[in-house]
Amino acid sequence: MKKLLAILVFASMTVIGFGQGSIKGIVLDQETGDGLIGATVVLKGTSLGTTTDFDGSFEIAPVSDGTYTVVISFTGYETIEKEATVSGRPVDLGSVSMGFASVGLEEINVVASVAIDRRTPVAVSTLKGAEIEAKVGNQEYPEILKTTPSVYVTKTGGGFGDSRINVRGFDQRNTAVMINGIPVNDMENGWVYWSNWAGLSDVTSTMQVQRGLGASKLAVASVGGSVNIVTNAAEFRKGVKLSLSTGNDGYQKYGVMLSSGLGEKGFAATAQFTHTRGDGYVDRTSFRAYSYFLSLSKTFNPQHTLSLTALGAPQWHHQRTVSTFDKITLATYQEKGIRYNHVAGTLNGKEFTWRKNFFHKPKVFLNHYWTMSEKTNLKTSAYVSFGRGGGTGPRGRLRTPGSVFDSYSGDGVGIHDENGEVRFDDIVAYNQGQIIDGWGDAKEKYNGQYVVSSNGKIDGTNAGSGFIRRASMNYHNWYGVLSTLTSELTDNLTLVAGLDGRYYKGEHFRRLEN
Known part of the structure; x- marks a missing residue:
């Protein structure tokens, strides 16, 4: 009896095992042929699903026998549905190409001179919108490029939006930055100020770095390379x-x-x-x-x-x-x-x-x-x-009777307190004519006056004493x-x-x- 029960259990497990299969495939960008990272793949009407890997591949397993509708979606692309019948073995959908799901996005790529890997003879690195969204977090927009070959990114002073990019050793004055093919570099000095584009990562469809003289049709300084940013349509x-x-x-x-x-x-x-x-x-x-x-x-x-x-x-x-x-x-x-x-x-x-x-x-x-x-x-x-x-920025000095500038000379020295912070409340009081400990009696001579221009004189001999914040x-x-x-x-x-x-x-x- 025990042997018969064991045989029945084994037979039951065998039937269940053969009733399970899988569905796999690879999702590609229709234009470039590259794998789409992070595309969502679900079986319609079920709780089964997954996301594509770094090369665009996916596999859903285990899947019971039956006919399913496979729904593939990705931000900025048309949703694709494919039928798949599982009968106890893996089902391979092969390559599934996804086209743009935004009106005019393909045309914007043409205007923006977006290079196509392996088809355009320039060295390129391309990031898609979903990849940017996954990487950026609370970083600044340029920082997602720091792992790109030949690209160096620094936060400079550390303030929000103060990042800088160097491509092939050239700073931003020799690297063209474009949004939808339109130049962003300052017309006068060539710099790019990323704080002006704080929300750009939220609406980017594609971001591409072309290293060296590339496919841009613009009359811009791009000896270092170019950064093409294509927004959603x-x-x-x-x-x-x-x-x-x-x-x-x-x-x-x-x-x-x-x-x-x-x-x-x-x-x-x-x-x-x-x-x-x-x-x-x-x-x-x-x-x-x-x-x-x-x-x-x-x-x-x-x-x-x-x-x-x-x-x-x-x-x-x-x-x-x-x-x-x-x-x-x-x-x-x-x-x-x-x-x-x-x-x-x-x-x-x-x-x-x-x-x-x-x-x-x-x-x-x-x-x-x-x-x-x-x-x-x-x-x-x-x-x-x-x-x-x-x-x-600051403008001015303290005459005590020497000159004290806004530079840092140590904690508790000059205009910095014992914690190294600027004594702004004391500066306001000094500008109003009050005597501040350690800053001498200059207020008696200058009577709280401050002259910004170096040509400004008090008593015909000296410039004023105090500080302002100029813009x-x-x-x-x-x-x-x-x-x-x-x-x-x-x-x-x-x-x-x-x-x-x-x-x-x-x-x-x-x-x-x-």
Whole structure:
């Protein structure tokens, strides 16, 4: 009897074993042929599912016998459904290619001169939106590139948005940065200020680094390379997405995305808003940032599509800057810790610093895509940007009767208290004519007056005594148009012609900020 029971149990287990199978495959980008990392794969109507691996491969196991609908989805791509029948053995769906799920996104890639790996003869590294979202966390946007070959990233002083990128040893003045093919580098000095694009990681479809002279059609300084950032376009699918993330040092981020989906008349709209705040890793480098993104698209017919995209990120953040004048050395940080900020303190009980950056640089793009024939098309992008903001710093000195500047000379020395923080409350009192211990009797001579200009004189002999916080203001109006005509003349010969026109007007001045 025991032997019979054992045989029955074994037979039952054998039947169950043969009734289990699996479903596997690999998900690829239709345009590049690269594997899509992090795509979601689920069996419709069940709780079974997984995400794709680093090469785009996936496997769902165990799966009971039956016929299933496999649903494959990925941010920015069309959702794909495939039928699979399991009968006790693995089912291989093979390669599944996914195309763009956003109106006009493929055309934006053309305008942005996005290179295709193994097809474009330049060295490239490409990150997709889902990979960026997974990597960025509470890092700054450029930091996700720090593992990219030939790319060096530093946070410089450690303030929010103050990161810098070097490509092949060249700084950002020789590295072209573009959003949807539109240049971002400052028209006057070539720098890129990443704090102006705080919310860009939330709306990025693709980010690509081309090392060396690459595929860009722009007249820009790109001997080091170029960074192409392609934003999302209006989504085909209708929906609402809410997000919340937290991190160290008070980091908080809130976001919402709304999409109308593609309507019957060819209209689609997507809007996204985020708010980011935190205390900063470096002492007294708090920040507040907002970002917005709006994309409207209208497909009139198979030949003509028009899209409007607007994005911006108003922000302010406290900074830490170090120069030879500041007298800060490695020994200073060894003694006081790497987070020490010699330009910060409190004013009326609230965080205050000599160095504060504030800026808003919105960009608006109007794109027209015209398919003239099967072999000829014209992509045109007109854009405008209005930048407003600046950065603050100290101006002045104490005459006691010698000169005491804002540089750090030690705890309890000059304008720094025993903890190494700037004595902003005492500076205000001194400017108002009060006598401050350790700062001499200069107020009796200068009567609380402060003269910013080196030409300013009191009693015809000396400049004033005291400090202010000045703001160096930078305003600009920037207009441009970028148009590319592509015509396939033969199977081996393609004509590419274009226009890159820009107009820029900048204003620079200083104002008394505090």
